[in-house]
Amino acid sequence: MQLEFPVWHDSEGNVLACVEKIKVMRENLEELQQMAQDAFEDALLMGCDEQQIRDFLVTMMRQLDNPYQS
Template sequence: MATPIIWPQNDGQPVSCVEKLKMLEENWQEVQDVLRDAFEDAILMGVSEQVMRDRLAELVAGLVSPHQGRDA
């Protein structure tokens, strides 16, 4: 999956800082690599492909925002 072209902020405006975009691209690639490796390993060890997809989706859905608990 290609790195998203636009990373929208809460106000809808795209992130435009070159350093932030570089970090987002690096993080995106790293996450893809780790998830792909974990997915492939699980499948090779006999885990159901759909179960692994579901578990990975649950992992993402369960991520806690660093802003949670802060006064907005």
């Protein structure tokens, strides 16, 4: 599966233009995608319900904590 990455913006709507930041973001997200895919496949092989594991992965992402909130 090939992800299409968006143009990244900061919280004020400005485009992130730093090539190095965008590169790191892309690498991190590609790594996360592969880890999630592996976990998903493992769950299916163990007999987990497909929709349940999908729902859990979505819930997990929604519950990520922002330690930089002011």
